Amino acid sequence: MAVVISSNGNSKAFDAKMTVYVFICVIIAAVGGLIFGYDIGISGGVTAMDDFLKEFFPSVYERKKHAHENNYCKYDNQFLQLFTSSLYLAALVASFFASATCSKLGRRPTMQLASIFFLIGVGLAAGAVNIYMLIFGRILLGFGVGFGNQAVPLFLSEIAPARLRGGLNIVFQLMVTIGILIANIVNYFTSSIHPYGWRIALGGAGIPALILLFGSLLICETPTSLIERNKTKEGKETLKKIRGVEDVDEEYESIVHACDFARQVKDPYTKLMKPASRPPFVIGMLLQFFQQFTGINAIMFYAPVLFQTVGFGNDAALLSAVITGTINVLSTFVGIFLVDKTGRRFLLLQSSVHMLVCQLVIGIILAKDLDVTGTLGRPQALVVVIFVCVYVMGFAWSWGPLGWLIPSETFPVETRTEGFALAVSCNMFFTFVIAQAFLSMLCGMKSGIFFFFSGWIVVMGLFALFFVPETKGVAIDDMRDSVWKLHWYWKRFMLEEDEHDVEKRTD
Numbered sequence: 001m002a003v004v005i006s007s008n009g010n011s012k013a014f015d016a017k018m019t020v021y022v023f024i025c026v027i028i029a030a031v032g033g034l035i036f037g038y039d040i041g042i043s044g045g046v047t048a049m050d051d052f053l054k055e056f057f058p059s060v061y062e063r064k065k066h067a068h069e070n071n072y073c074k075y076d077n078q079f080l081q082l083f084t085s086s087l088y089l090a091a092l093v094a095s096f097f098a099s100a101t102c103s104k105l106g107r108r109p110t111m112q113l114a115s116i117f118f119l120i121g122v123g124l125a126a127g128a129v130n131i132y133m134l135i136f137g138r139i140l141l142g143f144g145v146g147f148g149n150q151a152v153p154l155f156l157s158e159i160a161p162a163r164l165r166g167g168l169n170i171v172f173q174l175m176v177t178i179g180i181l182i183a184n185i186v187n188y189f190t191s192s193i194h195p196y197g198w199r200i201a202l203g204g205a206g207i208p209a210l211i212l213l214f215g216s217l218l219i220c221e222t223p224t225s226l227i228e229r230n231k232t233k234e235g236k237e238t239l240k241k242i243r244g245v246e247d248v249d250e251e252y253e254s255i256v257h258a259c260d261f262a263r264q265v266k267d268p269y270t271k272l273m274k275p276a277s278r279p280p281f282v283i284g285m286l287l288q289f290f291q292q293f294t295g296i297n298a299i300m301f302y303a304p305v306l307f308q309t310v311g312f313g314n315d316a317a318l319l320s321a322v323i324t325g326t327i328n329v330l331s332t333f334v335g336i337f338l339v340d341k342t343g344r345r346f347l348l349l350q351s352s353v354h355m356l357v358c359q360l361v362i363g364i365i366l367a368k369d370l371d372v373t374g375t376l377g378r379p380q381a382l383v384v385v386i387f388v389c390v391y392v393m394g395f396a397w398s399w400g401p402l403g404w405l406i407p408s409e410t411f412p413v414e415t416r417t418e419g420f421a422l423a424v425s426c427n428m429f430f431t432f433v434i435a436q437a438f439l440s441m442l443c444g445m446k447s448g449i450f451f452f453f454s455g456w457i458v459v460m461g462l463f464a465l466f467f468v469p470e471t472k473g474v475a476i477d478d479m480r481d482s483v484w485k486l487h488w489y490w491k492r493f494m495l496e497e498d499e500h501d502v503e504k505r506t507d
Helices: 020-047 050-056 058-065 078-104 107-126 131-159 162-190 197-203 206-215 223-228 232-243 249-263 275-293 296-301 303-309 314-338 344-369 378-396 399-410 413-445 448-467 491-506
Strands: 002-005 014-017
Touching: 014 232, 020 050, 020 078, 020 107, 020 131, 020 162, 020 197, 020 206, 020 232, 020 314, 050 058, 050 197, 078 107, 078 131, 078 413, 107 131, 107 197, 107 206, 131 162, 131 223, 131 399, 131 413, 162 197, 162 314, 162 399, 223 232, 223 249, 223 413, 232 249, 249 413, 275 399, 275 413, 275 448, 275 491, 296 378, 314 378, 314 399, 344 378, 344 399, 344 448, 378 399, 399 413, 413 448
Parallel strands: none
Antiparallel strands: 002 014
C-alpha cells in the first residue's frame, strides 16, 4: 500500500509504503505492552483470591470473611497494596537505566533486556513461598516494565511513517488492553483452581515475555537509533527496508541532520531544562500525571474488588472485569482508527467530557445508595457496571494511548530517549501512588473518591484545550517548526531560544 507521508505546516513529505515487515515489527514490539497490561490486570484478580490472601495476607482474608465489614475498607492493607505498587516503583527507577540502554545499545536490545527481567520476575512471583520473594519478583517485573515501556513506544514512533504514526503507536496501548483482558479471563478461570490458581495467574506473564524475547530477534533496529550511533550505512539500508522504496534520501538526510545536531548536545538532561525543550517536556510530564488521575488504574487494578464492594459476588466480580476488559480492547481500535483522522487533541477533549460524566454518575449512585455495610440494589449495581464500561471506552481511545503516543513523538532526537524516560518514570511514579493509595483512599473517602477523580478530569480537559497542540501527520523531527513555533503559548519559548542563539553568535 503506497502512501505519501505528509504533515501540517512546513513539514516535508516523504514517499513510503506500509510494508508487511513494518507491520510484523510493530506487532512483535508491541508485545511489550501485552506484558504490561497483563501485569495491570492480574493484580486485582489475584488480590481478590482467597488462596492468595490466606497464603500472604491472612489478616485481610479474615476481615473479608466478616459479613458486616466496612464495604470500603475490607481490603485496606499497605502490604497488599505494595504487592501491586512495588512493580511501578521499580519501573520508575528502571526507566533511567533503560534510557541509557536505548541510547547506547538501541531500542531492540532494550526490549530484549525487558523480556529477560520479565521472565526472572515471573518465576519468582509465581513460585513465591513468602512475602519477600513475592515482592522481589514484582520488583524484577517492574524492571521489565520500565525497560519495555521505554523502548517500545520510541521504536514504534521511529519506525512508523508519519501519516500512520498515531495508529501504529497505539498498537502498544491495544496490546496493553489485550493483556488486561487476558489477565481478567485468566483470573476468572484460575480463581476456582485451589490452592494454586494464583500461581498459574502470575506465571502466565511468562508466555508473552518469551514471545518478546525470541520475536525481537526477527525485527530491525530503528534507522534513527542506527544513525545516532554512527551506523549510517546500516541506517540508510534499514530506512529503505521499512519504507519499501529506494528513494529515501530526503528522509535520511533529515535524520542525519537531527542526529548531527543531537551529538552537539553533551548533556541531554541539561538540554531538557532549556526553553526550547519546555513544550514537549511539560506536556509529556503532565500527560502522564493526568493519565493516572483520570482514575483508570484505580478501576483496572481493582475492578474485581470494586465490583465486590458494590455487591457482586467473587465470580460475578471477576466476570464483570472480563466484560470491562473486552470493552477496553474494542474501544482501543476506535482510537487506532480515529487518531490520524480526527487528531490527538479532539480525542483528548471529547473523552474528558465523556469520562467526567461517568465518574460523576458512579460517585452519585455510591454516595446515595451504598452504605458502609450492605450492598447496592441490583439495578444500581448494574448501572455502576455500565458506567464503568462507558468510562473505560472513553479512556481507551484517548488518554490511555495518547499518554504514550504524544511524548514519544514530540521530543527532538537529542533529548528523545532522556525526555521519554522522564515521561515513563513520571507515569510509573503516579501509577505507584495510585496503586499504593487507592484502597486506603477508598476506605477514607468512600464514594468521594470518584468526585476526587472528576475534579482532575476537569483540570486535564482545560489543559488539553489550551496547551496541547495537534501533532497529527507532522514528521517526528519537524515538530519545532511545524508545531511549537506556531502555538499561541509555546512559541514564546522557541523565540527565547532563537534570541539566545543569536546573542551567542554575535558575542
